[in-house]
Amino acid sequence: MILRRTLLVACTAVAAAAAMAATPAAAHSRAGGRGARADLHLAPAREQLAALRRRTITSRELLEQYLLHIAKANPALNAVVTLDAAGARAAADAADRHLAATGKPLGALHGLPLTVKDALETKGLRTTCGSPDLTAHVPERDADAVARLRAAGAVIVGKTNVPVMCQDLQTSNPLFGTTKNPYDATRTAGGSSGGPAAAVAAGLTSLDVGSDLAGSLRLPAAYCGVYALRPSGGIVPTRGHIPRPPGWLTSSDMLTLGPLARTADDLGLLLDVLAAPAPADAAAWRVELPAPRRKRLADFRVGVWRDDPYCHVDGDTRRVLDEVVRLLRSAGAGVDETARPVDLAGSDRLFQRLMYATASATATDAGFAEDVAAAEKVPADAPGGLFLHARTMRHRDWLRANEEREELRGRWAAYFATHDVLVTPATPTAAVADQTAVPVPERYITVDGERRPYFDQTAWLNLAGHVRLPAVVMPAGRTAGGLPLAVQIIGPYLDDRTVVAVAEHLAQRLPEPVRPPASAE
Structure with missing residues (x-):
């Protein structure tokens, strides 16, 4: 009965959004407001923010674009599982009133609609982490990272799906069911940030905040064809993330929170908001990340690790790495494929x-x-x-x-004394088949016809996880069947801006990612 009631609430919220989107005000939004694009919700977050500040569209009008798109596209994806249309409308209206009265934005994310992973506590908005035990959990305070989003002027639209207590590489739970890969419903969206990655890919949100312990942020990004940054350990406060249970003040020493976006530039935008000391330390400490090590791609010293006997990658992934190496060399960058940090x-x-x-x-x-x-x-x-x-x-x-x-x-620090970044595979293959109906011990992946352990999916991502290094996963190509392929860029501790900058340079030279069918709904 609890499960049925929970699903009914979620479905009713989406239906209500669709009904509201049919109002005259929403029709004005769909027409683009005062000259804004009718599909502005699919544009990069920076472009949306520029339009909001120019007042060519209001936050409320942009929000209505999102709510309409969610109503159309989300039922097939199941990425947004708790929608707060009323709260989002109130926040958007408040942002519009503030800008009209003062002429100044609330902050770096003024009026921007976005979603948040359902592992992060949101004040007054149900946070379940996919667990039946937390079906009715409505936090009394925001996670520290969510509080930073709100302080920057973000409009929280809803929560995105996760596996139960974030403990799987695929995203499904008894409360909300399975999140589909936006490119192929038979494939996994990854986990545990599968809902956030699918939502960003399909244009249900401009940005999302996910979490990463064992690749939980970067694996879904790779499978869904979006960008993700695992920030340097310790620069984004993690209190309010589940697990640990609600009320705990500590988190795993290996957990980080980070942004998902459709462009590398938007990763930097959200990183600037999230990177901060915990509130208890804010009286004395500051986080001031250094600028990228180099300005031109030609000046970067890039290590490349294409494959390894411990976790071989498939032919498609090798071809993507080959192309990245070719582009680096053609741009004049120094490329070293011999040295291994570990x-x-x-x-x-x-x-x-x-x-x-x-x-x-x-x-x-x-x-x-x-x-x-x-x-x-x-x-x-x-x-x-x-x-x-x-x-x-x-x-x-x-x-x-x-x-x-x-x-x-x-050993990593010694390596980065002579290299600026290291490029590796993100995953051994493109998105694997959805196996959420199969017990975990019986799951496996196939790499060039060879059956391999299920958890090999994150072996390359695990390079950065326990040593606190920043790592970007970015789309770098696709299979013949249209599935996204990705690479990983690892950088020195606290050189988060460097890995983002390299991703930006590469994105200008790689083919533009193809949007998934769900984004056109």
Whole structure:
């Protein structure tokens, strides 16, 4: 009964948006207001913001474009799962009144409609993280990152879908069902930020804020053909992200929050809003990220890591990397394909140990005791042994693993003394088949006809996760069947603007991404 009622609320909200979009005021919006494009909602966020500030369109008119598009396109995608049309209209109207009265925008995101991953708490707006246990959870305060969005003038339209407690590489849950890939409904949108990535790709939102521990932001971006930035660890406050449970003040030391967008430039726009100290530190600390290391692509020193025996990539992905290397060289950039900052297999194993360890924080006492007992009976190199031993490691063992992580960070720093960025595959393949109906232990992927472990999808993404490095995933081509293909750009710690800048340079030379069919609904 709870599930049926939850789905009814979501569907009713979308239907209400469609009904409101048929009003005369909304018809004016669809006509483009005072000369604005009727499809402005599909434009880059910076273009929308410019139109808002020029007052060629109002925030309310732009919002109505979004609500109409969501009503048409979202039922097939299932990306936006909680819609707050009334709250968004009130915020848009307030933004319009403020601009009319003062002539000044509220902030960098003045009047811009956007969505937020359903793992981030939103004051007065249901936040479930896809869990039946949180069906009725309505937070009393915003996550720190959401508060920054609102302070910058953003209009929060609704929440986007996630797997239960963000614990899958595909996006489905008992409350809202499965989010579809906007290019092919038989393929996954990825996870755990599958709803955000699909929504951005299909034009249901200008931007979204997702989260990334084990590639949860970058994997969906790769599969849905959009841009994502995993910022340097620690520069975006994470309080208010689920998991951990509501009310917890701490998060995993490997979790970051970051932007999803349809252009690299828009990543930088949202990064400027999100990057800040936690409120408790704001009295003394500031986040002032350095400018990109170089101004011209020709001046960059680029490392390229095309493939590795530990996690081979398929022919389509290799061809995309080949083309990126060709473009870099033709632009005059220095390209090095020989040096490797770390060993992929060893780095990934350490990543997994630290990830499983941090996930144990919220285990029940009884559940953790069962894991401890099970770990005593299973060798660390047996199936499931790495998970159990890492999850139940003693604090001394964690300190040793953390020391190994710091040594790894030192090797990366040495590499970036002679290289500005490293380009790698984002994933072994394009979006894999949706397997949400299959138990996780039975899932797998296929790479050039070879059956491979399900979690190989994130092996390349895991390079950056535990060592706090910024990493951009960007669309770089597509398969013969039209699925997006992506590459990853990893940079030095706190050089977030450098990886964004390289993505911008490459985007100018790569074919423009093809919009998914859902964006035309």
